[in-house]
Amino acid sequence: MNEKQMYINGHWLSAESGQTRTIINPFNQEVIAEVAEGNEKDTQSAIEAARKAFDKGEWRHTPAVERGKMVLKIAELIERDKQELAELETLDTGKTFTESMADIEDIAEVFRYYGGLADKDGGEVIESPIPDSRSKVVREPVGVCGQITPWNYPLLQAAWKIAPALAAGNTLIIKPSEITPLTTIKVTKLMEEAGVPAGVVNLVLGNGAKTGQVLAESHLVDLISFTGGIETGRKVMTAASANFKKIALELGGKNPNIVFDDADFETAVDQAMNAIFFHAGQVCSAGARLLVQKNIHDDFVTALVERTKQIKLGSGFEDTTQSGPLISAEHREKVENYVRIGINEGAELAIGGKRPEGEGLQQGFFFEPTIFTNCNTSMRIVQEETFGPILTIERFETEKQAIQLANDSKYGLAGAIWTKEIRKAERVSSELRMGTVWINDFHPYFAQAPWGGYKSSGIGRELGKLGLEEYTEVKHVFENTNPKPLHWF
Numbered sequence: 001m002n003e004k005q006m007y008i009n010g011h012w013l014s015a016e017s018g019q020t021r022t023i024i025n026p027f028n029q030e031v032i033a034e035v036a037e038g039n040e041k042d043t044q045s046a047i048e049a050a051r052k053a054f055d056k057g058e059w060r061h062t063p064a065v066e067r068g069k070m071v072l073k074i075a076e077l078i079e080r081d082k083q084e085l086a087e088l089e090t091l092d093t094g095k096t097f098t099e100s101m102a103d104i105e106d107i108a109e110v111f112r113y114y115g116g117l118a119d120k121d122g123g124e125v126i127e128s129p130i131p132d133s134r135s136k137v138v139r140e141p142v143g144v145c146g147q148i149t150p151w152n153y154p155l156l157q158a159a160w161k162i163a164p165a166l167a168a169g170n171t172l173i174i175k176p177s178e179i180t181p182l183t184t185i186k187v188t189k190l191m192e193e194a195g196v197p198a199g200v201v202n203l204v205l206g207n208g209a210k211t212g213q214v215l216a217e218s219h220l221v222d223l224i225s226f227t228g229g230i231e232t233g234r235k236v237m238t239a240a241s242a243n244f245k246k247i248a249l250e251l252g253g254k255n256p257n258i259v260f261d262d263a264d265f266e267t268a269v270d271q272a273m274n275a276i277f278f279h280a281g282q283v284c285s286a287g288a289r290l291l292v293q294k295n296i297h298d299d300f301v302t303a304l305v306e307r308t309k310q311i312k313l314g315s316g317f318e319d320t321t322q323s324g325p326l327i328s329a330e331h332r333e334k335v336e337n338y339v340r341i342g343i344n345e346g347a348e349l350a351i352g353g354k355r356p357e358g359e360g361l362q363q364g365f366f367f368e369p370t371i372f373t374n375c376n377t378s379m380r381i382v383q384e385e386t387f388g389p390i391l392t393i394e395r396f397e398t399e400k401q402a403i404q405l406a407n408d409s410k411y412g413l414a415g416a417i418w419t420k421e422i423r424k425a426e427r428v429s430s431e432l433r434m435g436t437v438w439i440n441d442f443h444p445y446f447a448q449a450p451w452g453g454y455k456s457s458g459i460g461r462e463l464g465k466l467g468l469e470e471y472t473e474v475k476h477v478f479e480n481t482n483p484k485p486l487h488w489f
């Protein structure tokens with residue numbers, strides 16, 4: 001890859017400062033790309049380009065059906081290049097190629113969904129209480145959208161933002177994580193190939209404080225959509241208040257996975273493994289908190305520990321690999337520190353807790369899948385997002401206690417309930433304070449269903465119809481069909 005990767009006003013540019021950043025493969029620390037490192041000036045140029053394009057009106061006045069066709073065309077190009085995109089995602093993040101391919105297929109689906117939805121909301125005529133009048137409610141694009149994404153699902157998170165923003169007629173500046181920008185660069189090229197007009201999509205790369213922060217602060221930006229950690233989310237929200245821009249925040253999670261003693265034991269064990277160890281636990285919706293009912297607790301722990309011993313770590317390109325490395329040396333240190341914290345807090349380390357010794361794993365940022373038992377809600381490892389392969393297990397006795405423990409968290413992203421008794425599942429589901437509840441499953445999400453969090457897990461929703469509505473303003477248009485003087489003054 002060469003270093004002209006920022007896309008501003010229809011042109012591919014190097015950073016104004018000439019600076020670049022080295023992107024490495026977390027599996028072996030090999031250099032995979034040298035990319036432009038943008039700063040405040042580059043971001044400002046991108047904002048101005050998006051503002052000009054929005055105000056010019058070409059894209060927002062393009063009929064919705066035509067905007068939808070453009071979004072569908074992008075889906076086709078992603079489908080065409082999915083092998084290359086999945087390879088890039090695995091190189092950049094270390095996740096398995098199978099996971100990357102599943103992500104890319106989901107991404108194409110997200111573009112297809114919003115392409116299809118673009119022309120479905122024609123507004124509504126409402127009954128006006130005033131004689132000789134007509135009243136209608138229409139949805140219009142919000143304007144210039146700043147979009148900031150994290151490193152764990154780089155292109156997936158970008159797709160959740162770009163596809164609805166384009167379908168609704170907005171212009172945008174996308175700012176991917178500086179650690180994993182490669183697939184977002186590639187898809188920006190595909191959007192250019194599809195024929196998206198200059199200035200409608202702009203791509204800025206670089207350190208968050210010098211780029212994302214500028215997007216959040218700018219008075220020329222109308223909406224900021226951010227996915228990332230809560231500390232950064234707080235900065236974004238504060239900066240966005242400068243001009244009261246619309247905000248959508250998708251933040252972290254510490255998601256409870258509740259297993260009742262009548263659950264199908266084998267399935268619940270299998271899915272509890274997947275819930276936490278998928279993508280090495282670097283998933284906002286990871287099932288990092290397992291709550292198991294007393295009667296089956298010990299057998300459940302034994303089964304999990306046995307299964308965890310078998311997990312195959314390795315290169316994402318090996319068919320036998322089940323989990324790749326963590327994203328960076330810095331992130332692995334953070335995860336390791338949580339193991340020390342857990343031990344000091346009195347949790348029992350049942351397995352893992354260190355770097356693996358296996359051959360071929362020494363150059364990568366690998367960490368052993370780890371299980372702590374004897375955990376409780378006063379512990380930091382139960383309350384904080386470790387964002388690594390660390391499972392904490394708590395024991396509960398009653399349904400009421402399970403609900404109370406599950407809700408004892410500042411987060412409210414997602415959770416799961418395992419039981420054969422559907423009434424119990426529904427009762428518990430209605431008490432859980434979180435944006436997604438899975439019953440007898442873990443992790444499903446799809447373009448048609450909204451995604452987002454209660455409490456400190458965020459504001460707003462992505463995906464589904466609500467994900468498109470986030471990118472619209474609502475306008476009431478009232479028409480007096482028989483205007484007369486009022487003679488009031």
Ligand code: NAD
Pocket residue numbers: 148149150151152153157175176177178206207208209211212213214216227228229230231232233235236250251252253283284285385387413453457458
């Ligand atoms: P992060 O908060 O460190 O960074 C996210 C993005 O914000 C990056 O692009 C970064 O460059 C940018 N950024 C950094 N400082 C900024 C600033 N001052 N102003 C504006 N932007 C700034 O998060 P991360 O480590 O990349 O991602 C992991 C986090 O993302 C986890 O907490 C995870 O739960 C969360 N996440 C949430 C969801 C969800 O759907 N709720 C999905 C994926 C990831």
